[in-house]
Amino acid sequence: RSSAASDVYKRQILSHCIAQWKEEGLELGSPISEDEVRRVWAELNQETSADVVELYTTIGGFHEYTFDDDLFWSLWPWQYLQERNKELHREGIVFCDHSIEIDCWEIRYETRQHSSVWSSHGYKTWSSLEEFFKQYLEDPWQLL
Numbered sequence: 001r002s003s004a005a006s007d008v009y010k011r012q013i014l015s016h017c018i019a020q021w022k023e024e025g026l027e028l029g030s031p032i033s034e035d036e037v038r039r040v041w042a043e044l045n046q047e048t049s050a051d052v053v054e055l056y057t058t059i060g061g062f063h064e065y066t067f068d069d070d071l072f073w074s075l076w077p078w079q080y081l082q083e084r085n086k087e088l089h090r091e092g093i094v095f096c097d098h099s100i101e102i103d104c105w106e107i108r109y110e111t112r113q114h115s116s117v118w119s120s121h122g123y124k125t126w127s128s129l130e131e132f133f134k135q136y137l138e139d140p141w142q143l144l
Helices: 004-023 034-043 050-058 078-088 129-138
Strands: 073-075 093-098 103-109 115-119 124-126
Touching: 004 050, 004 129, 034 050, 050 129, 078 093, 115 129, 124 129
Parallel strands: none
Antiparallel strands: 073 093, 093 103, 103 115, 115 124
């Protein structure tokens, strides 16, 4: 069951991101069922946190592999996420990138409630998906 913190993330921060992407004309992927999220994470040998479930049961990434207007950032489509992570063999799940994988970010399980976000350069960038998307909204260039 979702915690109050993940509910805030889903309703406020994530909904603001979704509104921004829609305003930019980005087509968004359909939500993924919780069972499917958990199945894919397990298939990729990862544990699933509540914030990961909240993200993907709300939005299945961008509909196509395309970029936002400002940062050239892409929230990977669900199918692309699965395909790329079978090839990449990282410690976590890579879920988004900047400028055709110049930099990528991966989700790494921390607790049942949240996962952290790591740069492909090997360091933790944010302690949670909530913090990552909050920074994306406030100043996406700080993600780099």
